[in-house]
Amino acid sequence: MPCPFLAGLKMGHRTGSSPPIGSLRFEAPEDPINNRSAGVQDGSYGKICPQAYTPWQNSHLITAPPGEAESEDCLFLDVVVSKATWDNRCAGKNVPVMVWIHGGGYQIGAKWGTPMTNPIGLLDRSFEDAEGALWIGLNYRLGAFGFLQGDKFSTSGGQTNAGFFDQRKAFDWVQKYIEIFGGDPDRVTAIGESAGGGSILHHITAYGGAKDPIPIQRAIIQSPAFVQRPYKSQGDDSYNILLDAADVSNLTELKELSTYDLQVANKLSQNADIYGNFQFGPGPDGDYVPDLPGTLVAQGRFNKNIPILTAHNTYEANRYTDPAATNDTAFFTYIKLYFPEINQFQLLELAVLYPAIYTGLMPYTTPFERLRLAISEFTFTCNAQFTATALGPALLRKSYSYLFSAGTGFHTVDVPYTYYTSDTSAVASTSLAEMLQGYLTSFAQDGDPNKASLPSFPVYGLASTQRNLNITDTGNIRDPSATARCAFWQTFK
Incomplete structure (x- = not known):
């Protein structure tokens, strides 16, 4: 390709879509308007999408005004490229690309900006x-801006699961432009943790694998998170909660709200x-999202052409489990809150799978640990x-997985290790x-984690073998x- 010349361009905060505001609010993202007179966003500041915390995370932030950096005009991406890669971009030596989808429960988070996700060490x-x-x-x-569903919302013209379309638009941008920076569009790895990992799983199962596969060649899925929403009523219920919090009655009125009022409604809905x-x-x-990812995978309705590396931690849900869950009744109380239409047969099956036995026979010894x-x-x-399993042994193919059991083993404790730089206090x-x-x-x-300088990493296989990453013992486990x-x-x- 001709050697590109980008006069005065600094990396970072390159937009991938037009601002999803006004008439574009609750719609699929559109390509950005080519407005050279506006200048180049040089990375000296960055916008993040509107955030919303829950009462159990921080009740004070429910009523806090939107932060200065929060904006609906937030569909930006960062490109971080080494000088060596940049200097070689015209020599036909394009390098693999790692595209990070951040976590945050689909309510909070941003592409970069904290030491926890500084990619410099990873690139080193x-x-x-x-x-x-x-x-x-x-x-x-995020939140109501990106993850609404239900018949009431969709029949009014809203784009369900719009946040996934934002992500897809970014991957399309990568295919179109990444060679300019020295990246190889044929070696793109999606990497995501928590909601980011859950997002990648939804992209792998998008359209039931029937069309329009996401343009990636491999995926790293760390602690893939999403709470199953198996009932049609759940989408409508969340949408109605938003309408009530905004004091409006329909999608048209939601679109007409000021960004401040809609951000406040998004926050208040978390109550x-x-x-x-x-x-x-x-x-x-x-x-x-034609169905739940687990169902689609079980039916073979997914993109089968993506080599996979998955991961999870030992005690993922510790901070998501109510500390007051100290008796046997708490288990089914919370199961019914999560899944309000669960039937009696399913409850009986759960009683067998998670018996109230605290003698050490099960992987828990207290009611709290049982619910966790x-x-x-x-x-x-x-x-x-x-x-x-589905993208490995079920296809007679290699897949890989690891258990991160270092430290507490709680959710996100692995992220500072993924993004370790030189700050020894972080790990x-x-x-x-x-x-x-x-x-x-x-x-x-x-597509293979093994290399000569590292201990051997096992294939997941029919034996469900993981690499156990622990400070004192790194071996293989089931x-x-x-x-x-x-x-x-x-x-x-």
Whole structure:
């Protein structure tokens, strides 16, 4: 390709879509308007999509005014490229691309901007025994701005699960422009943690695998998170809660609200959240999300051409479990809150799968730990398990998975290791951080986490073998989520 010349361009905060405001609010994103007179956004400041915390996270933030950086005009992405990659971009030496989808429960978060997700250390690791890599982080609409469903909303003309379309638009941008920066559009790895990992799983199952596959060549899915919304009523209920919080009656009036008023309504809607859950999130819409990902995977309705590396932590749901869950009744109280239309037969099956036995026979010894295990499994770990199986041994192909058991093993404790730079205070073991980064960047290179300088990483296979990443013992184990419990949750409806 001709060598591109980008006079005065600094990396970072390059827009991928037109602002989703006014008539474009609650719509699929559109290509940005080519307005050179507006100048180039040079990365000296950055906008994030409107945020909304829940009462169980921070009740004070429910009524806090929107932050200065929060804006509906937030569909930007960052491109982080090394000088070596930039200098070689015209020599036909394009490098693999890692596209990061951030987590945050589909309510909070942003593409970059905190030390926790500084990609410099990850990119440094990509040059060890390899050609390097290029990193991209993207914003997508959150909360009510990006994750509404239900007949009432969709028949009014709203775009269900709009946040996923924002992400897709960013991946389309990568295909069109990443060669300019020295990236290889034929070696794109989607990497995401928590809601980011859950997003990638939804893209893999998009349209039931029938059309328009996401333009990626491999995926790293860490702690893939989403709470199943199996009932049509759930989408309508969340939409009605938003209408009430905004004091309007329909989508037209929502679009006419000021951005301040809509952001406040988004925040106030979280008052209806139960402990550990969020008001808005992905759900089936009969289109991009034709069904729950677990159901689609079980039916073979997904994109089967993506090599996969999955991961989960030991005790994912610790912070999402009510500390007051100290008796046996709490388990089914919360199960019914999460799944209000669950039937008696399903409850009986759960009583068998999660018996109130605290002697050490089960992976829990208290009522709190019993509920924590269930929430961990239906929100995080089972998603990783069935994905590693479906895109690996079920297709007679290699897939990979690891358990992050270092430290507390709680949700997100692995992220500072993924994005370790040189700040030793951020991790308990620099060698573990560098090992993890080596596995991730090696997988982004060629779809295999193994490389000569690292301990062998096993194929997941029919034995459900994971690499156990721990400060004191890094060996191979059987995936603790490969159980009848996860088989139940995969097809739960």
